Amino acid sequence: MALNDLFDVSNEIVLITGVSGQLGTEYAKAFLSRGAKVAGLDVRPSASSDQLCSEFSERYFYCVADVTDKTTLERALVEVREHFGTPTVLVNNAAIDSPPSAPAEENGPFEEYPETSWDRVMDVNLKGTYLCCQVFGAAMAIEGKGSIINVASIYGVVSPDQNLYEYRRQRGEVFYKPVAYAVSKSGILNMTRYLAVYWAKKNVRVNTLTIAGVFNHQEQVFLDAYCGRIPVGHMADVQDYNGSVLFLASSASRYMTGANLVIDGGWTAI
């Protein structure tokens, strides 16, 4: 195989969940610009997804589905097959977290963290990934070809550093990075290993991509704290993870399964 072919994704049919979000859109663009066909799945449309529909009308389509609802996922699989065929790449990217603006109880002390919030986060981040693997991964296994990329977070490998948010407590807010997101993302790591072993003989590879925080015009006090903690001294750019997603999707990573690729500016190195 020629070196250039190693990273070729032009024959892939890629399904990306959470395509309307900050990173999902970038992954879609990265695959589309290299000739792949892409199905973008989300609970909500977005201007960026609409833009992709008009720019790449032959090779991109958006489908509404909820990763926590197996029926909508099965419908999405039918749609993808009608458009392009069975997916060969699945990027499990959809997830929820408590945004900094979430109600106080969401970001309060662990002792009072609401059960309803726990259930909601687990439902989307963990059950959603499991259901997408069940529906789309199973279809890949029948075809005997596939690469599944489960997106996790540095907060699934190490604990959130609560010191980062000290500036909020100093200005009188009660703020702790909540437990559910971190636990849901660490669950992804072993779901990946489980499925990698389970589907190893079916030629479906399953890997985790662990990533760190992305710059999104956060307030300066947060940036100062975060960038002071991270060895490279800055947050990721929205395009910084494209290379690793393409690598995991392509035959450049063909002997890699059950692994956790950590792209984090050195966050977990200390």
Ligand SMILES: NC(=O)c1ccc[n+]([C@@H]2O[C@H](COP(=O)([O-])OP(=O)(O)OC[C@H]3O[C@@H](n4cnc5c(N)ncnc54)[C@H](O)[C@@H]3O)[C@@H](O)[C@H]2O)c1
């Ligand atoms: N952005 C970061 O700093 C960062 C850091 C570490 C890990 N991550 C991970 O990267 C991934 C993408 O992050 P992002 O910043 O683009 O998030 P985002 O919030 O911008 O996008 C997430 C998308 O998922 C969709 N979604 C939520 N619930 C859904 C459901 N039930 N069914 C279908 N779609 C649903 C949302 O509508 C949204 O478009 C997530 O898995 C996240 O945990 C992000």
